[in-house]
Amino acid sequence: MIRAVITGSGSALPAQCVTNDDLAQRVDTTDEWIQERTGIRQRYIAGEGETTSSLATEAARKALEDAGIDASEIGLIILATATPDHTFPATATQVQANLGCRGGVAFDVHAVCSGFLYALGTADSLLRTGMAKKALVIGAETFSRILDWEDRTTCVLFGDGAGAVVLEAKDVEEDGPGILATRLHADGEHRELLYVDGGPSTTGEVGKLRMKGREVFRHAVVNLADVLREVLEDASVEAADVDWVVPHQANARILDATARKLNLAPEKVIVTVDQHANTSAASVPLALDVAKKDGRIKPGDLVMFEAMGGGFTWGASLARM
Ligand code: UT7
Numbered sequence: 568m569i570r571a572v573i574t575g576s577g578s579a580l581p582a583q584c585v586t587n588d589d590l591a592q593r594v595d596t597t598d599e600w601i602q603e604r605t606g607i608r609q610r611y612i613a614g615e616g617e618t619t620s621s622l623a624t625e626a627a628r629k630a631l632e633d634a635g636i637d638a639s640e641i642g643l644i645i646l647a648t649a650t651p652d653h654t655f656p657a658t659a660t661q662v663q664a665n666l667g668c669r670g671g672v673a674f675d676v677h678a679v680c681s682g683f684l685y686a687l688g689t690a691d692s693l694l695r696t697g698m699a700k701k702a703l704v705i706g707a708e709t710f711s712r713i714l715d716w717e718d719r720t721t722c723v724l725f726g727d728g729a730g731a732v733v734l735e736a737k738d739v740e741e742d743g744p745g746i747l748a749t750r751l752h753a754d755g756e757h758r759e760l761l762y763v764d765g766g767p768s769t770t771g772e773v774g775k776l777r778m779k780g781r782e783v784f785r786h787a788v789v790n791l792a793d794v795l796r797e798v799l800e801d802a803s804v805e806a807a808d809v810d811w812v813v814p815h816q817a818n819a820r821i822l823d824a825t826a827r828k829l830n831l832a833p834e835k836v837i838v839t840v841d842q843h844a845n846t847s848a849a850s851v852p853l854a855l856d857v858a859k860k861d862g863r864i865k866p867g868d869l870v871m872f873e874a875m876g877g878g879f880t881w882g883a884s885l886a887r888m
Pocket of ligand 1: 596604605818821845
C-alpha cells in the first residue's frame with residue numbers, strides 16, 4: 568500500500584534566547600509564575616533579518632539533508648503559519664525560491680497552532696493520491712511580531728521557530744512505516760477566545776494576539792483527549808502501544824492533563840515547552856526533530872502528534888517512523 572512516510576526532519580530557532588527573568592524586566596511577571604503555570608523557562612525571539620521564511624528555509628534544508636534528498640526532488644511544499652512574511656504571496660513560495668526548487672505545488676495552511684497537523688494531513692492525502700512523490704511539510708512562526716508586549720497574560724507564553732519534515736510516498740507493507748491515521752476538526756464558535764485583533768480585510772493592520780487563556784485551556788484538554796481517541800480507533804491501536812506522543816507545546820499542564828485522561832505514561836510525552844515556549848504551528852515538528860536527534864524517537868516507533876489552537880482548530884495524527 569502507498570503511505571506517506573516521514574523520511575527526514577529539521578528545525579531552526581532564532582539566535583536570541585529570552586529567559587523568564589529577561590521578560591520580568593519588561594512586564595509585571597516572575598520566573599516563578601511562568602514556570603509554575605506553564606512550564607516555560609525560556610523562548611527564542613526573532614531579531615532583525617530573521618523571518619518566518621528564513622527560519623522555515625533553514626528547517627527545510629536540514630530536513631532535506633536528514634532525508635538525503637535534493638530540493639529539486641520536492642514536488643509539494645505546505646507551510647503552516649499564522650505569521651506569514653507577507654499577506655501574499657504564500658510564504659511557502661518564498662521557501663520554494665530559497666531552496667531553488669521550481670514548478671511544484673507550494674502553499675500556506677492557516678490553522679494557527681494546529682497548522683502542522685492540518686498541513687501533515689493535507690500532504691498525506693496529496694501524496695497518497697499521487698499528486699506528488701516527495702513533500703516538505705513545515706511549521707514556522709514569528710509570533711513575537713503579533714504579541715502585545717504590554718500584556719503579561721499572553722506575551723510570556725510564545726516564542727519563534729520552525730520545524731520541517733520530508734514526507735515521501737512509499738509502497739510499504741501493512742506493518743511498515745508511514746502515516747496511519749489523521750483526524751482534523753474546527754469549531755468557529757469559539758474564535759473570540761483566541762484571535763488576532765486585526766487583518767487585511769478588517770483593520771488593514773496586522774493586529775495583536777488576544778487570548779482568554781483559562782477558557783482555551785479547558786477546551787484544549789477535552790478536545791485533544793477526544794481526537795486522540797478517534798485516531799487510535801481509526802488505526803486500531805491501543806494507547807499503551809504508542810511509543811511517543813509529540814504534542815503541541817502550549818502548556819506543560821495541558822500535556823500532563825491530556826496524558827492522564829488517556830492513561831499515557833508521562834515519560835512517553837516529548838516536552839520542549841520549557842525550552843521553546845509555544846511556537847504555534849512550529850511546535851510539533853520542532854519537538855519531533857529534538858526527540859529524533861537526541862535518539863529517543865527511532866525507526867519503527869509509533870508516534871502520535873496532536874495540537875489545538877485558534878479557530879478553534881485541533882487534530883491528531885498517528886505515524887510509524
Ligand atoms: O496554543 C494555543 C492554545 N493555547 C493554550 O493552550 C493556552 C491555554 N491556557 C493556558 O496555558 C493558561 O490558561 C495560561 C498559562 C494562559 C494562564 O494560566 P492560568 O492558571 O489559567 O491563569 P489565569 O489566567 O487564571 O490567571 C491567574 C492569575 C490572574 O490574577 P488574578 O486575577 O488571580 O489576580 C492573572 O492576572 O495570574 C495572573 N497572571 C499573571 N501573573 C504573573 C496572568 N499572567 C501573568 C503573568 N505573570 N505573566
